[in-house]
Amino acid sequence: MDFRYLPMTETDKKEMLETVGVQSTDELFSDIPEDVRFNGELNLKQPTSEAELKNELTAMANKNTNVKQYTSFLGAGVYDHFIPSVVDHVISRSEFYTAYTPYQPEVSQGELQAIFEFQTMISELTGMPISNSSMYDGGTALAEAVNLSAAQTRKKKILVSKTVHPESRAVIETYSKGPNLEIVEIDHNNGKTDLNQLEKELDEDTASVVIQYPNFFGQIESLDKVNELIQNQKKTMFIVSSNPLALGYLTPPGEFGADIVVGDTQVFGIPAQFGGPHCGYFATTKKLMRKVPGRLIGQTTDEDGVRGFVLTLQAREQHIRRDKATSNICSNQALNALASSVAMSSLGKHGVKKMAVLNMQKARYMKQRLEESSISVVSEGPFFNEFVIKLSNSVSATNDKLLDKGIIGGYDLGLVYPDLENHMLVAVTEIRTKEEIDTFVKELGDING
Amino acid sequence: MAKKDFPLIFERSKEGRTSYNLPELDFPAFDLEEELDETYIRKTAPELPEVSELEIMRHYTGLSNRNFGIDSGFYPLGSCTMKYNPKINEDVARLEGFSQIHPHQDPKTVQGALEMMYDLQTSLKEITNMHEVSLQPAAGAQAEWTALMMIRAFHEANGDYNRTKVIVPDSAHGTNPASASVAGFDAVTVKSNEQGLVDLEDLKRVVDEDTAALMLTNPNTLGLFETEIVEMAKIVHDAGGKLYYDGANINAIMGYARPGDMGFDAVHLNLHKTFTGPHGGGGPGSGPVGVSEELAPFLPKPLLVKKDDFYSFDYDRPQSIGRVKPYYGNFGINLRAYTYIRTMGAEGLKKVSEYAVLNANYMMRKLEKEYDLPFTQHCKHEFVLSGKKQKKLGVRTLDIAKRLLDYGYHPPTIYFPLNVEEALMVEPTETESKETLDGFIDTMLSISEEVEKEPELVQEAPHNTIVKRMDETTAARKPVLRYYEE
Structure with a gap:
């Protein structure tokens, strides 16, 4: 087999072995003790030519039902939005995608500036003065926010609404074991956080309150009321997980007293790709600037006074502070932050609102059509682009039948909320057409009829 | 402006x-x-x-x-494995059957994706000789923490709540002690000896009944194979601790040695390093974690399983540490790694390590003529020079790094590992040609000459880049972290 990534020739090898002063490359591995040396051949599939491999992987890809072939109403944290062509053209520039973390600013100004711009856009959308350069995803960003709140307040109790994404809550649970936190989940009333229970649980031991906005059911939580409750506990921090697209229309959490705002920018220019890589963001107050996990890009000047950008406040980070670092995060999601920056720049100041409104309009059209049919819409009150419906059959059986009609149905809420059996969470984004929505309503009516 | x-x-x-x-x-x-x-x-x-x-x-x-990537030029950044990022990987990751699938779709509609993930897990198990692998962690640091959480859960399942310490060599990556802290442990440092390897006597001193685990990179960050690994494993295991393998450097030993055979109980691999997921300017990465049979019950859930030729996710794992990330890991990066492994096979991966090691040794022997080499044995995939000779002439390693920029190279990693003065950590990787290595060697040698004859040329570098050295002090003292309209 030829290996197109390996330029070594027999002549090169001979000359190099001579320089090193050994007879064979095996001698270079003689420091591996005999009893732990691997002398067999790894049992892997045979190497494949580029042409054959492309065919093989294309066949594998074709075994999957994808959301471009089918009409999808599945959201629940990952959304099918239109991605403008410019996004992929930009992130395909290999000066970006084959670079490492910009540790040498003189040859990394492109990356540094692009991410500085990302930080600015996230700051604008969330209404928070500080944003970092990205986190793995919305779920881990939220878990890091929770741990930061405990470290900052020196308190252990965390109140998490059950309207926060269930997988994010699961991640919080795992992350909380290290610092040994007490996670208390707050129930919901038909899809919105139970503020009475929140008020009862909120006390002087509470490090933070975690709310999602819009929440997992698509509902717009009353951040103003949550903030009023938190104001009674001076130290308790307010953490909001937010879909940044919704913030094109909704009042940003920064205006409701949030201390940390996190979320995922998958909605801007990043395909679903089976759940990752997406791109977490982490925005906060000036007060917490030196506690932020992950990388921060700052503006400065070079020796000649030319504006430039550098990684800054690195004393927070693992490569400097080691066990005293604010987080262990090293790799982040830089390339996806770039993709989201391009998408946000494409939309612009007014486009982001227009896109948010389109999502809201189309979701309302579907809700109205469902209400006119026999389907029961459970969600009440203001929502973004998702809502809950109740079926007469199981969600999985319904989705099987929808699939036969070329439709990927909604999320089965019964899987994670035992009291919501036969309830489906449906998402409608700007790319769904009136015809597609009408078809979905008709098919769903037929199945549930 | x-x-x-x-x-x-x-x-x-x-x-x-x-x-x-x-x-x-x-x-x-x-x-x-x-x-x-x-x-x-x-x-x-x-x-x-x-x-x-x-x-x-x-x-x-x-x-x-205004940015420099691997496709722009040589990027010998030690510990980062800046090898070529294959283009087929990018094409495959953009196939709609992979890029446009939703993580909450019914498993029966994504069997192709699950098959790929399962095959990748199987390949990684073979490369590391571990019992089970999870693709869930997003990157290396998250994988380290995931494995430490599993080790913690293992000890607690045995009623052992007193293991508060995680041992980390002084040459370790910064993420190791940071991950130990996030997992709720105290990081305790073990010293290196004069050969650049873990000091066994010091290891015996720090390991005791409070030890939860030892975290180790092998070859270590000096590019040296820890030859006493068997004895080290025995010391830690005898005390009831576990051995964790930081797979950042596995590019050196594929097909030559496997962590599972060395006595490691848990490993992670950085698929964005050895397995060519691009670095993307800092991410996204992917950090699968592999474990021994004993630790397997504690893996994050869900776990991908195959039954009667059907792939699905197993949530019924009562001893699992839980979720570490929403969904199932950075699928897009895992797919690129899978494409790479299928391109190379066992034969190719072994050649990768063979040539990565030969390239590093070749450069090391050429460069030791002008730069101090603190550890003189054969290296593995990378080596660490010290700029202390040049420092005596008033030129620091930072200056040498900046001067390399003038010649169109990305500099090596500098000032790491911490146990080498004025460190320059060079990792050429196997995808670079001899001509490229020779060009870099010649440049390094001529910079050394410049240091002697015209030190200010180096001290004031870079001269040819679009910006000069940045005022990092002001950046940190008066942080400007976003744009405001003037």
């Missing part, structure tokens, strides 16, 4: 421009303002730039021209 400032995208913005066509509503609009309390309706629009599509392309193309 000074003369050579490159405009920010916000400075290109002009009211009324856009680069996005949204579909028009095809039904009568609903009155949103009637539905929503005005408290929740945004009053001021976010200041996102207003630019046309061409301006976007000019802006980001301009930025890309």
Whole structure:
């Protein structure tokens, strides 16, 4: 087999072995003790030519039902939005995608500036003065926010609404074991956080309150009321997980007293790709600037006074502070932050609102059509682009039948909320057409009829 | 704005421009303002730039021209494995059957994706000789923490709640002690000896009944194989601790040695290093974690399983540490790694390590003539020089790094590992040709000559880059972390 990534020739090898002063490359591995040396051949599939491999992987890809072939109403944290062509053209520039973390600013100004711009856009959308350069995803960003709140307040109790994404809550649970936190989940009333229970649980031991906005059911939580409750506990921090697209229309959490705002920018220019890589963001107050996990890009000047950008406040980070670092995060999601920056720049100041409104309009059209049919819409009150419906059959059986009609149905809420059996969470984004929505309503009516 | 400032995208913005066509509503609009309390309706629009599509392309193309990647030139950044990023990987990751699938789809509609993931897990198990692998962790640091959480759960399942310490060599990556802290352990340092290896006597001193685990990179960050690994494993295991393998350096030993055979109980691999997921300017990465049979019950859930030729996720794992990430890991990066492994096979991967090691030794022997080499044995895939000879002449390692920029090279990792003075950590990787290595060697040798003859040329470098050295002190003292319109 030829290996197109390996330029070594027999002549090169001979000359190099001579320089090193050994007879064979095996001698270079003689420091591996005999009893732990691997002398067999790894049992892997045979190497494949580029042409054959492309065919093989294309066949594998074709075994999957994808959301471009089918009409999808599945959201629940990952959304099918239109991605403008410019996004992929930009992130395909290999000066970006084959670079490492910009540790040498003189040859990394492109990356540094692009991410500085990302930080600015996230700051604008969330209404928070500080944003970092990205986190793995919305779920881990939220878990890091929770741990930061405990470290900052020196308190252990965390109140998490059950309207926060269930997988994010699961991640919080795992992350909380290290610092040994007490996670208390707050129930919901038909899809919105139970503020009475929140008020009862909120006390002087509470490090933070975690709310999602819009929440997992698509509902717009009353951040103003949550903030009023938190104001009674001076130290308790307010953490909001937010879909940044919704913030094109909704009042940003920064205006409701949030201390940390996190979320995922998958909605801007990043395909679903089976759940990752997406791109977490982490925005906060000036007060917490030196506690932020992950990388921060700052503006400065070079020796000649030319504006430039550098990684800054690195004393927070693992490569400097080691066990005293604010987080262990090293790799982040830089390339996806770039993709989201391009998408946000494409939309612009007014486009982001227009896109948010389109999502809201189309979701309302579907809700109205469902209400006119026999389907029961459970969600009440203001929502973004998702809502809950109740079926007469199981969600999985319904989705099987929808699939036969070329439709990927909604999320089965019964899987994670035992009291919501036969309830489906449906998402409608700007790319769904009136015809597609009408078809979905008709098919769903037929199945549930 | 000074003369050579490159405009920010916000400075290109002009009211009324856009680069996005949204579909028009095809039904009568609903009155949103009637539905929503005005408290929740945004009053001021976010200041996102207003630019046309061409301006976007000019802006980001301009930025890309101000950035250096592997495709731009040699990038011997130690510990980062800056090898070539194959283009087929990028094409495959963009196939709609992979990029446009939703993580909550029914498993029967994504069997191709699950098959790929399962095959990748199987391959990684073989490469590391571990019992089970999970693709869930997002990157190396998250994988380290995941494995430590599993080790913690293992000890606790045995009723052992007193293991508070995680041992980390002084040469370790910064993520190791940081991950130990996040997992709730105290990180305790073990010293290196004069050969650059873990000091066994010191290890015996720090390991005791409080030890939860030892974290180790092998070859270590000096590029040296820990030859006493068997004895080290025995010391830790005899005390009831576990051995954790930081797979950042596995590019050196594929097909030559496997962590599972060395006595490691848990490992992680950085698929964005050895397995060619691109670094992306800092991410995304992927950090699968592999474990011994004993630790397997504690793996994050869900775990991908295969039954009767059907792939699905197993949530029924009562001893699992839980979820570490929403969904199933960075699928897109895992897919690139899988494509790479299928391209190379066992034969190719062994050659990768063979050539990575030969390239590093070749450069090391050429460069030790002018640069101090603190550890003189054969290295593995990387080696660490010290700039202390040059420092005596008033030129620091930082200056040498900056001078390399003038010659069109990305410098090696500098000032790491911490146990070498004025460190220069060089990792050429196997994808670089001898001509490229020779070019870099010649440049390093001529810089050493410059240090002797014209030190200010090096001290004041870089001279040819688009910006000169940055004022990092002011950046940290008066942080400007976003743009505000003047």
